[in-house]
Amino acid sequence: MLIAAGPALAAPSPPDTAQVRALLHQAQNLLRAGQHEAAQPLLQQAQGLAHRLHFAPGEIESLRVLGKAQLVHGSFAEARAYLAQGVALARRTPGQPHLADVLLTLGQVANEQDDYPGALRACEEALRLYHAQGALRDEARTRNGLGIIYSSRGDFPRALAMLLPALRLTQQLQDSALQANCLTNLGAVYFRHNQYREAQQYFRQALPLVRRGPDLGALADCLTNLAAAHQQLGELAPAETFYKEAIKVSEQAGERAQLGVVLSDYAQLQTEQKRxxxxxxxxERARALLENSGDNGTLAATLVALGQLHQKLGHAAEAEAQARRALALAAPIQDWSVMETAGQLLASLLKQRGDYRQALTYAELAHAAHDTLFTQSKAEEMGRLQGDFQLSQERARAQALARTGEAQQQRLQAQQRQLWGLGLGLAVVAAAGLALWRLNRLLGHKNRQIELQRAELTELNATKDRLFSIIGHDLRGPLHSLHAFVELLDGPPLPPAKLSQYTQRLTRTLDNTLALLENLLNWAALQMRASAPIRPENLNLASLVEENIGLLSPAAEAADVTLTNRLMGEVHAWADPAAVRLVLRNLLSNAIKFTPAGGTVSVSATHENGLWQLAVADTGRGLPAPTTLQPLRPEALERRTGEAGQARSTGLGLLLSRDMATRTGGQLWVASAGPGQGTTFTLHLPAAEQPAAYARLEG
Structure with a gap:
């Protein structure tokens, strides 16, 4: 039943409370029938009535079912809002009724949103609650769900650590449906990690259990999994047998989308057999079934496979049409694997046709998709490694504290025995209290050290992730462009005009890459010299500005941007010249990059409260929203493509500038009137005395 888990619902209820339960029962029947729109007002009515009656268990269950309905409907934000409200109410209610159920549903929503940490926190807390309650079926169901989450993130050991105990619980409970689901998920984990023989064994154990059940869709999935495992092992004859049975079962079930998926997989086997x-x-049949299924990811993959097949058959025009349509479907849902395959196919077809410009464009798109997949896989791997490291640190800390406590306990026992022999009971109590106080102080000191180390590790890990992302994407991209350009040169000779156009484009890309590399080296040097003393001196800002404007004038002229130095008179700051020079060069370069042709970039300075405010203002595109003068936070600014096709900003220059400004005793500020209104970056530096005063000091 819906809400029979809590003792409050099992007790005799007044009429209004029974009405809440009746509304919930009616709404859930509608949800099972797929009538989400009809169920929604009933659930909201149940929640409102339970709230007015202060019937917390009924309100919590109403919020949970509302969240479940929004999850099925695909409205994840609304689902999460209902469930968060339910969790908060359950925590405030004595006995915390339905808290585990709401947390489990919240974990499912978080996993659908790719919120891996949030999904794990919710599901792991639900698991602890179910285990404490002795709810074995719910515990098995939660472990099964956690195994799926870990598996979807490629965390093989943790997935098995959840799924194997879940399987033992289902066997103990003799729940064949849940047991079959656990066996299928175990097979999927092994399949994902290329251990096809083990996967095949689990799929075979699940098959007789699924055959006994009424769910034809689950049977078709199990048969398809078995066929895929045989196919990966090179056992093509049994693979075809299972594929054909899966097709027949899917046809009986009347599930067009599922039949399309099975047919798409079966076509891969036929391609391997050269049929x-x-x-x-x-x-073609799979494509027709998937057209209106709403599963654009599977449809895009099917279209790419169809395009590759047409290419093998020599149907270039049809192959190009299928690849373009697959790309159009994959781009909005960011299916990088399909985008990479479709881009490669289009690049190959266009190169054969002699359209080298378009071929280069699609080759670069395929490389970019490959880079994104590579970065995502490395980020997931780094996340797992970080989780393992933190887990090992926690275990080590717990073991160390346990050893310390055990040793202290042994010392206390020895002292007690000695003092007991002397009859000094009062002294024993005092010594024990003093020892516990010292132990508490020691543990507190150790905990503070661990927290400091964890904070340092988090900061270093964030820096490492940023540098890894920049190196793995922004530096690899230009190299892939160079590689694609060289591939074009390996083909038929290019016309001089096209060769000149590609060369200019490549030169601009490599110039941007050199600037990025210089910032990376400066950033690395700053991290290594973080504890080194700064070297401030009496710095003439007017001369420094003139020097940097002269250095960047060629870039400004090429972009048709006017540079103006508005510093007047003696402008002296007390700062490190190298740091200020690097900050000013990055600010001017960014201003030129994001200012359209015909615009201006000006540098001015004002003196206020013992500070020089050195401002770099441009007439460029501005920030996405009006921004009053505030300290610069580079991580909050979006990365944008520059004017006239210049490379997208990495954000590293501003991050480096902010850190350099801080090290030399200054601060960076930013302001903008909004889109198209330009941006002003202001560097605040301590003012220096006039040169004559320093001359007297030096004399």
Missing amino acids: LPAAQATL
Whole structure:
């Protein structure tokens, strides 16, 4: 039943409370029938009535079912809002009714939103609650769900650590449906990690359990999994047998989308067997079934496979059409794997046709998608490593504290025995109290050290992730462009005009890459010299500004941007010249990059409260929203593409500038009137005395 888990719901209820339960029961029946729109007002009515009656268990359950309905409907933000409200109410209510159920649903929503940490926190707390309650079926269900979450993130050991105990619980409970689901998920974990023989064994154990059940869709999935495992092991004859049975079961179930998925997988087997016309017919049928299913990811993958097949059959025009459509479907949902394959296919087809410019564009798109997949896989791997490291640190800390406590306990026992022999009971109590106080102080000191080390580790890890992302994407991208350009040169000779155009484009890309590399080196040097003393001196800002404007004038002229130095008279700051020079160069370079042709970039300075405020103002595109003068936070600014096709900003220059400004005793500020209104970056530096005063000091 809906809300029979809590003792408050099992007790006799007044009429209004029974009405809440009746509304919930009616709404859930509608949800099972797929009538979400009809269930919604009933659930809201149940929640409102339970709230007025102060019937907390009924309100919590209403919020949970509302969140579940929004999850099924795909409205994740609304689902999360309902469930967060339910969790908060359950925590405030004595006995915390339905808290585990709400947390489990919240974990499902977080996983759908790719909020991996949030999903794990919610599901792990639900697991602890179910275990404490002795709710074995719910514990098995939660462990099964956690195994799926870990598996979807590629965390093989933790997925097995959840799924194997879940399987033992389902066997103990003799729950064949949940047992079959656990076996299927275990097979999927092994399949994902290329251990196909182990995957095949779990799929085979699940098959008789699924055959006994009424769910034809689950049976079709199990048969398809078995077929795929046989296919990966090179056992093509049994693979085809299972594929054909899966197709027959899917047809009986009337599930068009599922049938399309099975046919798409079966076509891969036919392609491996060199039965290309049969594979084409199977893929065409799969495409027709998936057209209106709403599963654009599977449809895009099917279209790419169809395009590759047409290329093998020599149908270039049809192959290009399928690849373009696959790319159009994959781009909005950011299916990078399909985007990479479709880009490669289009680049190959266009190169054969002699359209080298478009071929280069799609080759770069395929490389960019590959880089994104690479970065995502490395980020997931780094996340798992970081989680393992933190877990090992926590275990080590717990073991160290346990050893310290045990040793202290042994010393206290020895002291007690000695003092007991002397009959000094009062002294024993005093010594024990003093020892515990010292132990408490020691543990507090150790905890503070661990927290400091964790904060330092988090900061270093964030810096490492940023540098890894920049090196893995922004530096690899230009190199891929160079590689694609060299591939074009390896083909038929290019016309001089196209060769000149590609050369200019490549030169601009490499210039931007050199600037990025210089910032990376400066950033690394800053991190290594973080504890080194700064070297401030009496610095003439007017001369420094003139020097940097002269240095960047060629870039400004090429972009048709006017540079203006508005510093007047003696402008002296007390700062490190190298740091200020680097900050000013980055600010001017950014201003030129984001200012359209015909615009201006000006440098001015004002003196206020013992500070020089050195401002770099441009007439460029401005920030996305009006921003009053505030300290610069580079991580909060979006990365944008520059004017006239210049490379997208990495954000590293502003991050480096802010840190350099801080090290030399200054601060960076930013302000903008909004889109199209330009941006002003202001560097605050301590003012220096006039040169004559320093001359007297030196004399």
